[in-house]
Amino acid sequence: MTTKITRQSIVKDLSESIAEIVKRYPKRRSAIMPALYLAQEKYGYIDETTYQAISQILDVPEIWVFELASFYTLYNRKEIGKYHLQLCTNVPCMLRGAYDLMEHLQTRLGIKKGETSTDGRFTLTEVECIGSCDVAPAMMINQSYHNNLSKEQLDKILDGLSQAENVL
Amino acid sequence: MSELVLMKNFAHPDSTRIAHYEKNGGYQGLKKALKDFSPDQVIDYIKTSNLRGRGGAGFPTGVKWSFVPKNSGKPHYLCCNADEGEPGTFKDRLFMERDPHRVIEGMIIAAYAIGAKISYFYIRGEYGLSIEKVEQAIAEAYDKGYLGQNISGSDFSHDMYVHIGAGAYICGEETALLESIEGRRGQPKLKPPFPAVAGLYECPTVINNVETFACVSHIFYRGVEWFTSIGPEDAPGPRLFGLSGQLKKPGVYELPMGISLGELVHDYGGGPLKGKFKAVIPGGVSAPMIPLKGFDVKMNFADLAAADSMLGSAAVIALDETASIPAVARRINEFFSHESCGKCAPCREGLPWGSKILNRIESGQGLPGDPQQLEVICGSVFDHSFCALGVGAAWALRATLKHFRHEYDALITQKTIPVCDRTSA
Numbered sequence: 161m162t163t164k165i166t167r168q169s170i171v172k173d174l175s176e177s178i179a180e181i182v183k184r185y186p187k188r189r190s191a192i193m194p195a196l197y198l199a200q201e202k203y204g205y206i207d208e209t210t211y212q213a214i215s216q217i218l219d220v221p222e223i224w225v226f227e228l229a230s231f232y233t234l235y236n237r238k239e240i241g242k243y244h245l246q247l248c249t250n251v252p253c254m255l256r257g258a259y260d261l262m263e264h265l266q267t268r269l270g271i272k273k274g275e276t277s278t279d280g281r282f283t284l285t286e287v288e289c290i291g292s293c294d295v296a297p298a299m300m301i302n303q304s305y306h307n308n309l310s311k312e313q314l315d316k317i318l319d320g321l322s323q324a325e326n327v328l
Numbered sequence: 329m330s331e332l333v334l335m336k337n338f339a340h341p342d343s344t345r346i347a348h349y350e351k352n353g354g355y356q357g358l359k360k361a362l363k364d365f366s367p368d369q370v371i372d373y374i375k376t377s378n379l380r381g382r383g384g385a386g387f388p389t390g391v392k393w394s395f396v397p398k399n400s401g402k403p404h405y406l407c408c409n410a411d412e413g414e415p416g417t418f419k420d421r422l423f424m425e426r427d428p429h430r431v432i433e434g435m436i437i438a439a440y441a442i443g444a445k446i447s448y449f450y451i452r453g454e455y456g457l458s459i460e461k462v463e464q465a466i467a468e469a470y471d472k473g474y475l476g477q478n479i480s481g482s483d484f485s486h487d488m489y490v491h492i493g494a495g496a497y498i499c500g501e502e503t504a505l506l507e508s509i510e511g512r513r514g515q516p517k518l519k520p521p522f523p524a525v526a527g528l529y530e531c532p533t534v535i536n537n538v539e540t541f542a543c544v545s546h547i548f549y550r551g552v553e554w555f556t557s558i559g560p561e562d563a564p565g566p567r568l569f570g571l572s573g574q575l576k577k578p579g580v581y582e583l584p585m586g587i588s589l590g591e592l593v594h595d596y597g598g599g600p601l602k603g604k605f606k607a608v609i610p611g612g613v614s615a616p617m618i619p620l621k622g623f624d625v626k627m628n629f630a631d632l633a634a635a636d637s638m639l640g641s642a643a644v645i646a647l648d649e650t651a652s653i654p655a656v657a658r659r660i661n662e663f664f665s666h667e668s669c670g671k672c673a674p675c676r677e678g679l680p681w682g683s684k685i686l687n688r689i690e691s692g693q694g695l696p697g698d699p700q701q702l703e704v705i706c707g708s709v710f711d712h713s714f715c716a717l718g719v720g721a722a723w724a725l726r727a728t729l730k731h732f733r734h735e736y737d738a739l740i741t742q743k744t745i746p747v748c749d750r751t752s753a
Contacts, residue, residue, distance in 0.1 A: 189511035232494030252572035289415035293572035
């Protein structure tokens with residue numbers, strides 16, 4: 161069912177919405193970051209074809225697009241898992257046991273931080289502060305927050321995700 | 329201080345909706361500013377309040393606004409710095425998720441004061457719910473005529489847009505934030521020229537923190553006398569303190585500045601999780617830690633500066649006696665090392681070097697000369713970094729060496745692995 165994503169197909173998909181974004185700024189270059197987000201939202205990740213398409217739509221050099229994609233860490237330059245586990249280990253979370261949780265996740269998922277499980281379901285990322293310091297340790301799964309975590313709760317959350325999939 | 333003001337609206341289920349906000353005095357301050365004040369009078373009013381920025385540096389807000397030239401012949405811009413990322417800090421997220429109109433109202437007042445027709449609300453990309461609530465609130469404000477053409481029947485017009493960050497801590501630095509909006513990598517620029525003169529698109533620009541704008545709204549609604557009646561004269565107004573780490577009652581507390589650190593972590597934070605406190609980081613991880621013997625210090629700009637630390641974002645991280653200082657220092661250093669933008673060599677090269685040494689010490693492989701070597705690195709990074717990221721990193725690490733050298737020495741001589749390193753509190 162997957163059709164090949166080409167520069168032309170991206171241009172076709174995104175031109176209209178990017179044109180709307182451009183109106184917010186006096187210079188087109190400012191629209192590159194939001195355009196990258198639009199592409200990521202639609203295709204899951206961004207790559208060279210995306211840079212070329214955005215460069216064409218905005219009429220800016222491709223390097224301007226690539227330099228942002230490679231600088232800002234929230235842009236995924238390769239495919240990530242269906243569930244992106246982003247565990248914070250910064251000081252407030254660390255002081256509340258985040259490293260234990262990281263070890264637990266690595267063991268349970270059979271992957272190291274920074275990796276994606278072979279079935280493509282989980283990507284495990286160690287992240288910096290996500291602003292949940294009062295309810296540490298904390299983790300984001302895609303866009304949703306999970307706070308005051310323990311190993312038991314992590315297991316429950318991951319079991320819940322697996323069950324939800326089986327039901328489907 | 330018995331009455332909560334900044335947090336008053338947070339708990340209400342409709343706190344983010346404009347109908348609820350208007351019913352409780354919302355946008356009255358803006359109407360008053362547009363009707364009864366000239367732009368210059370707005371600036372003077374905020375100067376009189378002595379409001380100081382809530383982002384980190386504590387610069388007087390009214391003074392910052394007054395640096396914007398009157399007849400520059402260029403468009404002026406306003407930016408809200410909602411790139412909250414200083415570890416330990418979560419207060420701005422609360423404002424955006426639970427009281428976004430308060431921030432937007434403050435921004436429109438500020439825009440009127442500096443003559444800005446466009447503002448950008450720069451929110452870090454991780455804060456999905458904040459983005460959703462702020463975008464909804466902006467749409468509501470347009471519907472009600474608080475944004476757009478001829479706001480509330482005045483001849484002032486203003487447009488506001490959200491710009492979403494993408495995971496770079498450095499974009500909290502104001503010139504890096506502007507670079508990011510312009511569509512560049514977030515790398516700080518040389519000052520002067522300051523943004524007030526040549527900021528976004530080389531035009532006069534003011535950047536303030538989320539909580540600062542919320543204070544502006546309250547000042548115009550409740551009056552400058554209310555604001556200055558709270559806290560010390562040189563740092564008036566309520567402030568949100570975020571308590572985290574190894575204490576019994578982490579959370580956000582609205583208090584006047586000037587409360588003592590000890591009172592804050594004991595009376596409000598509920599005391600240490602285990603045994604005694606060892607130290608507290610008083611203003612986000614850039615702020616040098618204060619050991620237990622310094623807990624009498626007052627939580628305001630001047631007193632913390634005198635104690636060789638800073639109030640920063642008022643993000644208070646407590647460490648109890650189970651915490652390993654070298655392990656915490658290593659984690660802080662790794663954070664800054666990861667977030668270094670790569671523009672200047674001292675920060676880009678010095679911080680990873682420090683991390684390498686700190687990792688070695690922590691894993692029992694430390695060498696006798698390592699603490700001295702760390703001191704040397706701190707000196708170079710502190711003195712020669714281009715912006716405050718490197719400076720803060722070195723300053724924070726130095727404090728751990730100054731107050732807790734014995735912990736480093738113990739690790740190096742006894743080759744032990746610290747207790748708190750890999751286990752929960």
